[in-house]
Amino acid sequence: MTAPATAGAGPALEARDFSIRLHTRAQSITIVDEVSWSVAPGETLAIVGESGSGKTVSTLGIFGLLPANVACDTGGQVLLHGRDVLGLPDTERAKILGSDVGVIFQDPLTAFNPMRRVGPQIARSVQAHLGLSTADARERAVELLGQVGIADPRARYAAYPHEMSGGMRQRALVALAIAGEPTVLIADEPTTALDVTTQAQLLELLRTIQAERGLALVLITHDMGVVASIADKIAVMYAGRVVEYGDAVSVLGDPDHPYTSGLLASIADARAGAKEPFRVLPGLPPDLARVGEGCRFADRCELAEASCADLVPVLVPLRTRTGGRQASACWKHPRHEPLTEPDEQKAVRA
Numbered sequence: 260m261t262a263p264a265t266a267g268a269g270p271a272l273e274a275r276d277f278s279i280r281l282h283t284r285a286q287s288i289t290i291v292d293e294v295s296w297s298v299a300p301g302e303t304l305a306i307v308g309e310s311g312s313g314k315t316v317s318t319l320g321i322f323g324l325l326p327a328n329v330a331c332d333t334g335g336q337v338l339l340h341g342r343d344v345l346g347l348p349d350t351e352r353a354k355i356l357g358s359d360v361g362v363i364f365q366d367p368l369t370a371f372n373p374m375r376r377v378g379p380q381i382a383r384s385v386q387a388h389l390g391l392s393t394a395d396a397r398e399r400a401v402e403l404l405g406q407v408g409i410a411d412p413r414a415r416y417a418a419y420p421h422e423m424s425g426g427m428r429q430r431a432l433v434a435l436a437i438a439g440e441p442t443v444l445i446a447d448e449p450t451t452a453l454d455v456t457t458q459a460q461l462l463e464l465l466r467t468i469q470a471e472r473g474l475a476l477v478l479i480t481h482d483m484g485v486v487a488s489i490a491d492k493i494a495v496m497y498a499g500r501v502v503e504y505g506d507a508v509s510v511l512g513d514p515d516h517p518y519t520s521g522l523l524a525s526i527a528d529a530r531a532g533a534k535e536p537f538r539v540l541p542g543l544p545p546d547l548a549r550v551g552e553g554c555r556f557a558d559r560c561e562l563a564e565a566s567c568a569d570l571v572p573v574l575v576p577l578r579t580r581t582g583g584r585q586a587s588a589c590w591k592h593p594r595h596e597p598l599t600e601p602d603e604q605k606a607v608r609a
Contacts, residue, residue, distance in 0.1 A: 271475035276335035305490035361436035367428035378416030388439030505585030515587035
């Protein structure tokens with residue numbers, strides 16, 4: 260499976276046909292199916308989709324962040340600054356987290372140890388990854404709390420997680436994620452459960468930190484409004500596969516895949532009249548243990564034909580109205596004609 264190229268710096272993190280196959284006593288299930296994407300320094304890639312689409316497991320699974328006692332195999336390649344991390348021993352892959360790659364988890368209450376004060380947890384990460392003394396690590400942790408916008412950071416250094424508001428905990432989690440000075444930052448649903456004002460403040464904080472440090476940012480979210488405000492590129496996932504991929508202007512402004520169109524149509528519009536029905540995608544994502552060949556979105560798609568259930572659509576580069584890069588995995592290509600020139604049909608990675 261291929262992805263369109265993007266001009267600029269080389270990728271900081273790149274997935275090439277990355278797959279995860281989960282093994283249970285009853286059967287083996289492919290939960291991530293040949294996913295490809297890339298993100299460059301200073302760039303934001305948003306991976307979007309409904310719950311269960313595979314967006315979180317396809318990203319965090321790269322670094323072994325799966326539930327305990329899960330038996331699985333991975334395939335393909337994942338390159339961190341050109342180095343394939345999938346071939347590394349688990350212990351070495353774990354060392355990458357916090358140093359080269361920082362992670363902002365969805366729930367700060369579970370990311371922090373509730374029995375320990377927030378500041379020392381950040382200081383411990385600073386010591387582990389930067390090798391500073393205890394005193395210097397403490398000062399660095401206080402500095403980081405201030406950098407993420409926490410008022411009176413020296414006093415908050417001694418606070419327990421439950422003594423902070425949700426927005427403050429999320430800011431502290433950002434401080435923890437960047438404590439080891441990573442080059443790649445992964446944010447897993449960072450705005451979940453935050454009010455609109457706090458969401459906007461957190462996104463602005465991420466933009467500021469990214470600009471200051473030149474970070475590559477991978478944002479995992481189901482919120483298309485958040486995507487529109489921050490993303491440079493978008494990978495739309497459905498049932499473990501990438502179904503549309505490209506620059507944000509092209510994907511949001513002229514979506515090709517029916518699933519992407521459905522996600523955008525379901526965004527609440529404040530200008531809509533009170534009597535207008537709220538649009539939702541019909542049906543539910545499939546059970547991956549029961550899917551067959553073909554397009555996994557076929558049974559929810561109003562454009563589907565009988566052949567869609569038999570043949571697997573692959574990402575095909577498209578001509579776009581915006582002049583940007585875009586690829587879609589749909590046999591119908593409802594909004595664009597697929598490229599036909601042999602050279603243009605070749606696999607071109609972002």
